[in-house]
Amino acid sequence: MSRCEICGSAERREVCHLAALKKGEPRKVINVLCMRCGLIFNDPAPSDEELSKYYQGGFLQDKTAAGYEEIVLSAERKKKNEGRKELRVIGFLEPLLKKDTDILDIGCSTGALLSDLHERYTGKVTGVEPDELYVRVAREFFKLPDIRHEFLDDFCSRDQGTYDLVILRHVLEHLKSPHRRIEQLKNLLTSEGALYLAFPNGARMRASRELAHSLEYGHLFTYTPWSIHHLLNSHGLKIVKWGFDDAMQLQIAATRAEAPFEAVPFNEFLEGSDSEKMFSYIKRHDRRHYMFRALRKIKSLFPLGLGGRRKAS
Numbered sequence: 001m002s003r004c005e006i007c008g009s010a011e012r013r014e015v016c017h018l019a020a021l022k023k024g025e026p027r028k029v030i031n032v033l034c035m036r037c038g039l040i041f042n043d044p045a046p047s048d049e050e051l052s053k054y055y056q057g058g059f060l061q062d063k064t065a066a067g068y069e070e071i072v073l074s075a076e077r078k079k080k081n082e083g084r085k086e087l088r089v090i091g092f093l094e095p096l097l098k099k100d101t102d103i104l105d106i107g108c109s110t111g112a113l114l115s116d117l118h119e120r121y122t123g124k125v126t127g128v129e130p131d132e133l134y135v136r137v138a139r140e141f142f143k144l145p146d147i148r149h150e151f152l153d154d155f156c157s158r159d160q161g162t163y164d165l166v167i168l169r170h171v172l173e174h175l176k177s178p179h180r181r182i183e184q185l186k187n188l189l190t191s192e193g194a195l196y197l198a199f200p201n202g203a204r205m206r207a208s209r210e211l212a213h214s215l216e217y218g219h220l221f222t223y224t225p226w227s228i229h230h231l232l233n234s235h236g237l238k239i240v241k242w243g244f245d246d247a248m249q250l251q252i253a254a255t256r257a258e259a260p261f262e263a264v265p266f267n268e269f270l271e272g273s274d275s276e277k278m279f280s281y282i283k284r285h286d287r288r289h290y291m292f293r294a295l296r297k298i299k300s301l302f303p304l305g306l307g308g309r310r311k312a313s
């Protein structure tokens with residue numbers, strides 16, 4: 001049994017035995033909730049081999065089951081949409097960026113966000129992405145000049161210099177060892193550089209859709225505002241901007257404590273009693289989830305319905 005990696009507390013409760021996959025059957029993963037800081041984490045976490053295999057193929061299959069052409073078609077369609085989420089992320093970051101900002105996007109996926117940034121800023125843009133198909137789209141469709149087909153650890157194992165903006169959009173929750181990660185990311189920042197994080201908000205799970213997303217397979221950690229604030233602060237980083245992204249997930253910009261930006265109050269702190277609320281909410285959802293799965297199973301065993309199908313008159 002592991003202690004909470006963020007606050008060190010051993011007081012935890014098991015909340016869920018399943019992690020949803022968008023396609024296919026859910027996998028068995030035990031999620032526990034830290035009763036002190038509200039962090040939800042896999043215990044035990046899947047092995048490095050299992051995760052590495054997943055991100056080099058299974059992840060994309062699980063998300064969309066789409067091939068190269070379909071991904072490109074969808075990217076082309078999205079590019080025409082003036083309200084696309086990439087532009088909203090840029091709107092959030094704009095006040096922190098200089099024209100010649102150097103940008104690193106970790107887990108850049110198809111490179112859609114990097115491409116929009118590349119059109120607006122003159123600095124170098126670099127993407128890191130473990131999935132081969134996404135890398136192909138980023139290089140061939142978006143024509144991004146510097147996309148590395150590798151994991152963050154491999155990227156960091158060489159001297160990679162520093163960036164004015166480091167992006168992890170829905171990536172942090174997939175990464176093991178949060179303290180080591182934040183230190184690694186901090187080392188990639190210039191003295192005034194900003195770290196952008198977007199991730200599911202454990203303390204704000206209300207709709208079952210949000211919950212299923214937060215507890216999906218590969219999410220090793222679901223952070224609460226308290227746990228992320230504590231994590232960043234303990235590595236000398238301060239939150240200079242925060243808000244909600246288009247999916248109502250948290251987005252945060254953080255800089256080194258000494259950078260000339262003002263820290264903003266991050267007032268969505270989790271109170272101790274909120275862990276109790278989170279616990280009962282997840283338990284309720286979990287029971288419903290099991291019921292739906294059982295019903296689906298019964299339906300699949302009796303495709304014509306239990307009483308047989310009536311002929312249409």
Ligand SMILES: [Zn+2]
Pocket residue numbers: 004005006007008009034035036037038039
């Ligand atoms: Zn904790």
